[in-house]
Amino acid sequence: MQPIQLHHIDYAILIAYVAFVLGIGWTLARYMKTSADFLTSARSIPTWVTGLAFISANLGALELVGMAASGAKYGISTAHFYWVGAIPAMIFLAVFMMPFYYGSKARSVPEYLKMRFDGRVRLLNSFAFAVMTIFASGISMNALAKLLANLLPWQMSLNVLGFHLGSYDIYLWISSIIVLLYVLKGGLTSAIYTEVLQFFMIVLGFAPVVYLGLKDVGGWHSMNNSLQTVATNNGYAADAWTSAWKPLIAGSAHNPMGVDLFAMLFGLGFVLSFGYWCTNFLVVQRAMAAKNMAAARNTPLVASVPKMVFPFLVIVPGMIAAALMTMPDKHYRIPPPLVSSENYAKAVDAFKTTNPANTEKMTQAIDEALGKNVDPAIILSMARANLDNKLSDEQIKQGLYNSITENDYDGVILSLVKKYCPPGLLGLALTALLASFMSGMAGNVTAFNTVFTYDLYQANFAKNKSDKHYFWVGKFATIGGIVLSIAAAYFASQYNNAMDIIQLVFGFVNAPLFATFLLGMFWKRTTATGAFLGLFGGIGSSAIFHALTTVKSNLDASGHVVNVMKGGYIHVVTAFPSEMAQNFWLAAFAFIAAFVLTVGISLVTKRTKTDAELKGLVYSLTPKIVDNNQPWYQRPAVLGIVLLICCVILNFIFW
């Protein structure tokens, strides 16, 4: 990744954003009087703000980068993560689940589990969630610091208390301290307000990139024509990149995701999406901060409107990049993986010192120097050009960059920002990217400090202290959360494989969680023991499923597993076409296992809560909310149906 040359105007935009974010924190500080103000916004925020924060909390830079990457790799099918994997779950949360979360007056999702079941289920959920948010925050900050260190032209170093700090360390600490300052001052409200700021920043920062990209490829239809070439070049039907459903219905071998219809609809569309959007406290916390029940129920509905059209902002850039690759006159390539300048220097030497008549030997020498495979045809044309007219080292380096056959799809969005954004607009787009990283950390830290204070500290160590006490515990938990996030960022930068294992384990924990919530909310016979053991059984079944399955690309010629991280380390019962398919099936399997176990154990164990105690916590025992005081067009059920119809129409348009 070449460093970007920033101008004064770019720095001015970045500084303006940071100043306003800190200003919001400082302004809100005077309103932070109680632990409820700090940790739950005292349930005072209007719908449009919580709605935009609800979507922004999920719109971290990892999503911006990842969705553009998937757009290039899979085309419009990536929109399934929105139109199948988000909208239905958000509507379900609004219509059916928010009345219990908000009406029970629980301050967090784990606290709802305590009210519905018992302390064991709460402890398991809150501990897993607290650890998960710290790692998620650390991963986000690691990505931000790496991006800044590679992107910005300054190389910095400092010695602090005998520790040597490089560019990565300085960017990591500066961005973490900015987040700490505004969250410590303004609490959850500050995080929610900056998420709204970030939402507009992302929309207004990336919209010009999409417009200029589409203009460059000749418009939507021209892009689709180019993507048909991409599909046929990769051995798929011509519409594999431009149709969302036809390649999926044709089967896992006929779409670039390698996913079948059942895995997509049940694994992603039900288990994973409902498990995330309906039970993850990070997003549900935004709705729980709303000023009244109607605002809380409308929060996910407000969020689902931009969520529905977001594919055009975050996926289309990836499709533009894939289309540009088929247009030689555009001089664009999806960036290759990062190669150090030392390796480039070695490869330039290899190019200059190897006999140009022996292209095979030259290609091999360059492969070894770069540590990447290069395209022999490009090397041959470079060798010929060098014979005709001596190439400079810089020209050779540029040629080698273009000859690397592997693509780093995560670099797509930044490469388009660099291609289309002049100084000024560049500052806006980069600030949007940085804002999303920072609010990703702030969102995780505010969820962490609430769960730590109420569900871990108050519930287990100090039940009857003053509100002032919990207010200060919340503040210290914020500092602790930031420090732990920084530690997690360093851990992520040092131990990539360990992070993969941690994320894998969290995948095991999350997959069966929705079964616990679904049965808890909609079946009064579910017992605390059934829920607790069912959840554990679901986690165990996830691990067993992973140990018995892998992906086809992970098997060598004799059928042995190459990388145990991709499963199959006990025995390979099934090999899936892709990791995505394996993840979707794992989620489906774990959900069914947890569901069956919870029902079975509940039927043979005694209920510990009476019907009266479960009022407001279980669907059949709770008086239905009467929306008669609202006009029919403002009722959540009506709005939900309208949004669902819009979502179905979008699916048909891109069938």
Added chain:
Amino acid sequence: MGLDIRWPIGLMFTLIGALLTVYGMIVKSDNAISLGININFIWGIVLLVFGLAMLGGAFYGR
């Protein structure tokens, strides 16, 4: 919670919009033009209008 979020949003985008608009009017070199469009000027106006609309909403919502 005391602070109307439309004030900071409006102020920030008005400021950034004004910066981009002025920059787009002054700097018209090749590397400031993307695909033949003075995008800084055009997008600066868009941000300016958005920022002022937010400020208007905050002012009338006092």
